[in-house]
Structures are given as structure tokens and as C-alpha cells.
Amino acid sequence: MTTLLKVCNGLQPLKGFLQPTLETFTLPNRGKKLLNPYPRKKFPPWFVKQTRVVCKDQHEEDLTKENKEFIRTVIRDKYPLPDIGFGSASPLKLETIEPVTEWKPHYQRVGVIARKIGIVPMWMKDGKKVLTTMFQVADNHVIKYIPPEEYKPMITQKKNPLTRNTGCLIVGADSCDPQLFTKEYCGLFNEAGVMPKRLLARFHVSPEGALQPGTPLFATHYKVGQYIDIRGKTIDRGFQGVMKRWGFHGMPASHGVTKTHRRPGNIGSGGNKARVMPGTKLPGHMGNRYRIVKAQRIIRINTRYNVIWVLGQASAGETNSLVQFYDTFLPLKSCKTLNSPPHFPTYIPRNEDEVLPEELFVDDLHNFNDPTIMYEVEE
Template sequence: MLTKYLYLGFQKYNESLTRENKSFIKEVVEDKYGPQAIIGGVTTYQQSPLKNEPMEKGTWFPGVRRTGVIARKIGIYPMWMNDGTKVFSTLLQVVDNHVIRYIPPGEFEPARKPKKKIRYPNRFGCLLVGAESEDPQTFTKEYCGLFTSSGLMPKKFLGRFFVSPEAAIQPGTPLLASHFKVGQVVDIRGKTIDRGFQGVMKRWGFKGMPASHGVTKTHRRPGNIGSGGTKARVMPGTKMPGHMGNRHRILKGVEVGYTCTLRLPRMVILRINTQYNVLWVKGLAVAGGTNSICYIYDTILPFRKPTEPPPFPTFYPEDLEEPLPNDIYSGKLHRFSSPTIIFQDTK
């Protein structure tokens, strides 16, 4: 149902509105959601207060599952470790995230039911998270109704995350980049770049046929696709030409970067900017192009899960006596403000 309403959005019609009509609608929107402002480097509206009392905060324990965030991939950046090793990082900006709705475990029904029976079917609930506030005029009435209970502006992007009942968050709560900690391993889900219909050499990396010596018009063809023998058919899953990209892929913090002598996991957070809500994640393999949307959450790998309690159920700025610094670095990362070479006087 959510996907249906989302597809109906972003349709602009020529409603023949005058300047007076547009200014009146703008005043109504600002009276309901607050004036337009720039928060964390993103143009949005003033954060709406919670309509209900905040939920009671649970206690973190190993194995509990927290919510994730929606971020934009804004580029890549080289960084250096303390031992001089050069590593590349991907910059992900958490853009105007808010909790829209919480669905308890007994009421939540996934869109796709698993084929195999689950041992604990009612173990997790669901948190609906939205990102990037948008003018209500660009959406349908039904889609805007999803945000009535939380009192928030309609969001351009939505995402659902499985959470434990102890990690439930009150709708209307903002989610920041400080939801994660430096050095934490995360999983990132994104959609790969759409390449269209491609051949086997680009899609699967085939070598192709020889360029000369009697080869005619088969230089980029796959070659034989038969299995031989009495089977006499093309086996399922054979690599052939077809549509490349435009698929959701999850990059898990499983592979170790062998180019780095520190042997850090690939999807480890190296740096966090709390002013603009930007995460520096080690690696270049995040699915999607620049300015694409991705979903970040705690890793589900058993040996990469956090051993120390992260902000639970999320980061609340009011819980701190002093605000966080603008930049939080990993202890193994070299800061650009630190000296690179130190000379000592010798006699």
C-alpha cells in the first residue's frame, strides 16, 4: 500500500494557481509545520514537536536490533591512517530522517512472507522512517495521510526497518548521524546503477573471442552455452546477455581490506560529522551513483556486531550535558590538522 501511494506522488499538475493562491498555501504550510529552515545542511522545515509523550527507553543488550537510517551517497574521499596507509571512503549524508510510525510485532505483517517457517515469527516489530521533507502539494491526499499521526511533513523517501520491541522509538523523533559510533561496522543497502541491456563482456567480464585468425563477427560473443552430453539444454543460471544494474544489493561488513595493514572491515565508520550528519565509511563498493539513496543499519554478521552499547534506541542530544564536537575521528585515522612530519634536533 505504501509503494502504491508513493508512485502516485511527484505528479505535478497545472492547477492554474495565481500568486495570491500560492502565497496563501505557503502560509498555511508554514503555520502547520513551521517556517522553512536549513538543518544539517539540508533545506527542510522546523522539526515538529512530538505529539505524544516519548516512549520509555529500553536497555541495550547483545542481540537487540536497532533501527536504521536513510542516507544519500554524496561522493568518495581519500583518507590516511596513522601508519601512512591510504584508504578510500564513501561519504553518506543522513538527510532529514524522522520516525513516521512504529508497528508492534503482533501487528506487523511483511509484504513478502518467507517460504520457510520462522522459529520466532513475532520477534521483531517495524519502524517506518522517512527522509527529506517535501511540499505536501507534490503528493496525493492518501500519501500525505501517512504522516498525520506523527505530525511531520510528508517525506520524499520511506524505509522500513526490523527492530526489537525494546528499540521502539516515538514517531516524530529525528534520527541523526550520531545514531552510529566511530569504528562500528554497518550494512548498506542500495540500488546499483542502471546500465541497460549489456553483453557478456561488460555484464559478466567475459574475455570474448579472438580478434583475428579467422574470427568473423563473434568477437564479443559468449561462445558455447551448451552443457554437453545427454543433458542437451542450457543450464539455469547460465551467464548470458541481459539487463545490467538497477538491482538492490546489500554490502555487508564481511570482507577485510587487505590493502590496509590495519585489516579494518570494509564497511567500518572512520569519521562522523555531527554538524551536517555525514558518515565516512571505508570502501568504494556502496551500490548506486552519486546522490543516490541508500539504507544504513547495524550489521547482522554475528562476529561484527557491536560489543559495546551504542546510542540506544537512538541518539538524543538532550541527554548530553555538552554538545558533541563537529567532527569525530577514529583513533587509527590521521587528522588533517595534525602534523605529518616532525623533525628533531640532532647534535
């Protein structure tokens, strides 16, 4: 018995040693840490899939020559051919949803979608040569109006979000063949009665500035001398260094400089920081971002072809790209400060006798139809 007790007492250390214990440890996350995560795309509820995947060879085999001609005939009968300047017409009545009211400074109008044509020189009356950017209002029509009580642009996490007192007008530009788009996308234009558009854009408008779907928008939506904001997508330059992306001077070309001619140089903060500060200008992707150029002045309008001349290199993006125009938000350049009320809610000819001149010039711009130099006859 004594021997058995000695054996049991000898197993006590082993009992504590073999007892299971709970231990926790943390695995380090060595992935890429983003200061600002990528924004999630939130498509609006009115937008659907636009294009469809069609095998060209299979599509050509299924349609005979008679089928193709029949489809073209149906499209021509349903949609009128677009004009060069004014675009295609809508069979709907051109009446605003709300009664036409007088413009007030706090009212917000709809904008237009224009195609960038290029940059040309112009001359002012004092002989100064200036560069101007040409835009053509490309077959704009109002597609849909969403009132303020139904317009919810995004889901917010605020408990008491601010009530929005502006609605949304969806505008389409550049009519295209319906065969290029999906059936769901073409159904967006049934209410407006126009051909499917290549680009759709939304504009925040006051309820007093709402327009009926199918209403065309012309270049005369604006006046000469008015200031506008232009939103466009910059040219995609790809991955670029700091000299091209940010305009750095670079290192010297000689005198002992080795392999650092186009490098950014020191980027450390030193001290207790010991990190790269947020917002440091470094190499990276350049372009392909939406940018807004504010307070650009309109100096000339062609009412026949819907062309607008804007002073300066006034827009981001390459030639033949689509940009958005809307009234400027800068207070010192607004219509209220200039004491020049715009066409509200848009320019709509009230009668057939109302004809605008083909060319509209600002006061300080030289009209090319006028003589340049006047000579007095000497006696």
C-alpha cells in the same frame, strides 16, 4: 420381406461408421516459459499512492500570485524550515514508547536513510591512502511504529508460520513540499507532525527499540569504528553483453576470429542434458536491482552536517541516490564481538549541555587538524 431384411443388413456397417465418438487432443503452449515467474508486487498496507498527475498549465492558471504566496505562508507556519545538518524538528515529545533499557546483543535497532554524496580520498596514520564514500543522513524522522502482534509483512502459505518477535519502524527521509504529493500520502505524516518525505523505508526492530513517531535520527546514531550493512539500488546500465555484465574476457581480436570477438561462446551442456543450465551467464539487463554491501566500516562522522565517511567504495547506486543503513548481521563484525555497545535505541541528547565534537575520527585515521610531520629542534 426378404428384400427389406437384406437392405437393413446392408446398413449395419454404415450405422457403426456414422456413430459419433469422443476424441481429445492437447494444444501445445508455445509461449515463453519462465523458470522463476516474476514476483507479484505486494505493497504494504501503510503505503498509498504518492504522486498525482497535475497539468502544469492548468495548475498555474487556477492559482493566482496571491494564492501561491498564501500556500507558502501556510506551509512555513505549519512546518519549520529544515536545518542543513539536523533537518526539520517535530513538535512531539522525543520519548520512546518503551522505557529506555540497556542494550543487549539480541536487540535489533532501527536504521537510517542516507544520501550518497561521492567518493573522496583519506589518509591513515601510517600514510596509506584509502578511498572513502560520503553519506549524509538526509532529514530522517520516525513516521510510524507497528508492534509485532500487528505487523504482518506478507501472506504466507505455511500452515503454522513462525511467530515474529520484531516490530516495524517506518522511517522517512528528505522533506519535500506537500503540494507535490497526494492528500492520502500527506496524511501518513500527521501522526509524526513532520513534512512529507520523499522516501519511506521500513526497519525490523525489537519492541525494546521502538521510538515515538516524530523522533529525529542523526548521524550519531552510529559510532566511529562500527560496521554497518548498506542497501542501495545499482545503476541502471540497460541491456549489456557478457563482457560488461559478467566480465568475460571475450574472443581473440585476430588470427581467424570472425564476428565472435565479444560473444559468450559455447553454452551447451551436451550429453543427455541437451539444454542450457539454470544460472548460465548470458547477456541481459544489467543494474536497477537492490544490492546489499555488508560489513562496511565507519571511520569518520561530522556531527554538524550529519555526514558519515565509510571506508571503501561502500555502496551500490549513483551519486545523490538514497541508501539504507543498518547494523551489520555478520557475527564477527557485530557490536557484541567488537565489545562496543551502540546508542540504544538511538542517540538522543539528554540535556542541552551535552555537546559532541564536530568531527569524530577512528583511532587509525589521520586527523587533518593535526600536523603531518613533526621536526625536532637540533641543538
